[in-house]
Amino acid sequence: SAVISQKPSRDICQRGTSLTIQCQVDSQVTMMFWYRQQPGQSLTLIATANQGSEATYESGFVIDKFPISRPNLTFSTLTVSNMSPEDSSIYLCSVFLRGVTDTQYFGPGTRLTVL
Amino acid sequence: SQQGEEDPQALSIQEGENATMNCSYKTSINNLQWYRQNSGRGLVHLILIRSNEREKHSGRLRVTLDTSKKSSSLLITASRAADTASYFCATDAMDSNYQLIWGAGTKLIIKP
Numbered sequence: 001s002a003v004i005s006q007k008p009s010r011d012i013c014q015r016g017t018s019l020t021i022q023c024q025v026d027s028q029v030t031m032m033f034w035y036r037q038q039p040g041q042s043l044t045l046i047a048t049a050n051q052g053s054e055a056t057y058e059s060g061f062v063i064d065k066f067p068i069s070r071p072n073l074t075f076s077t078l079t080v081s082n083m084s085p086e087d088s089s090i091y092l093c094s095v096f097l098r099g100v101t102d103t104q105y106f107g108p109g110t111r112l113t114v115l
Numbered sequence: 116s117q118q119g120e121e122d123p124q125a126l127s128i129q130e131g132e133n134a135t136m137n138c139s140y141k142t143s144i145n146n147l148q149w150y151r152q153n154s155g156r157g158l159v160h161l162i163l164i165r166s167n168e169r170e171k172h173s174g175r176l177r178v179t180l181d182t183s184k185k186s187s188s189l190l191i192t193a194s195r196a197a198d199t200a201s202y203f204c205a206t207d208a209m210d211s212n213y214q215l216i217w218g219a220g221t222k223l224i225i226k227p
Contacts, residue, residue: 004157031213042203043158043217092157096213102146104205104215108157 002027002095004107012113013083020079021110023093028073031096033104034066036089043092049076083114121204121218129226134191136221138204139184145207147180147187148215152201161189161202194225 003026013019023032034046046066049055055068069077080087090111094104120139128134140147146165150158164171164180164187171178177190191198201222205215 006157033214042219045214048214094158098213102207103148103160103163105160106150106157 001103002029002097002105004093004095004105006091006093006107006110008110009108010111010113012115014115015084017083018079018081019083019112020077021091021093023076023078023107025074025095029095029097030073032070032076033094033096034068034076034078035092035094037092037109038089046078046091080112083112085114088112088114121202121221123221124219125222125224127224127226128194130194130196132194134194134198134223134225136189136202136204136223138187138189138218140187140204140206140216140218141185142206142208142216144182147178148205148207149176149178149187149189150203150205152203152220154200158203191223194223196225196227199223199225 005024007022011019030050032049035043036046037043045058046061047055047057047068049068049070051070051073065081067079090109092106092109094106096104122137144166146163148163149161151161152158162173162176162178164178166182175192180187201220203220204218208216
C-alpha cells in the first residue's frame with residue numbers, strides 16, 4: 001500500500017489568485033493522478049503525472065490553468081491558477097501501484113473554496 | 116474519464132440491515148473496484164474484482180461482477196452507523212493506461 005499526504009488540507013482563496021497543492025507519497029511511484037471532485041459529484045481526472053514526462057491533461061483541462069510538477073518519484077504539485085468560484089472543489093492526488101492489487105491509493109484531498 | 120452509472124444515487128437504511136449498491140459500465144474491463152469516501156475526504160479502497168472473477172468477499176462486503184451485463188453490485192451486510200459514506204465504483208478499462216473510469220456514486224446513510 002501507499003500513504004499519501006496532501007497540503008493544504010483546505011483553503012479559502014480570493015478570485016484571481018493561485019494555489020499550489022502538494023502531494024507527498026511514502027514510496028516511489030511512477031504513476032500519479034490528479035482529480036477534481038465538485039460538490040456532491042464523482043471524480044473527474046484532471047491529468048496523469050508520470051515522473052520523467054510531461055503531464056497528460058484530460059479534455060477540458062489545460063496546463064496554463066492547472067500546471068503540474070513531478071520532480072521526483074515521491075512528490076508532485078498541482079497549481080490552480082487564476083481561480084474563480086467555479087474552481088471550488090476537492091482536489092485529490094492518487095498513485096497507482098501495480099502488483100497483486102492493481103489499486104489506486106488516494107490522498108486525503110484538499111478542499112478549496114474560492115470567494 | 117467518462118462516468119459509469121450507479122444506483123441508487125442515495126440509500127437510507129436502518130442499522131443492521133443490508134445495503135446493496137449497483138454499478139454499470141460501458142467498456143471491457145480488466146477489473147472493477149469499489150471505494151468509500153467519508154464526508155468529502157480521500158477515498159479508501161474497499162475491494163477489487165477482476166474480470167475473470169464473479170464474486171468476492173471481504174469481511175461484511177460482498178461484490179459480484181457480471182461481465183455479460185457489464186454490471187457489479189456491492190453488498191454490505193449487517194450495516195453499522197460507521198458505514199455511512201459515499202460509495203464509488205471504478206473500472207480499469209482494457210485500453211485505459213491504468214486510468215479509472217468512475218461511477219457517479221451512491222450516498223449511503225445508516226440510521227441508528
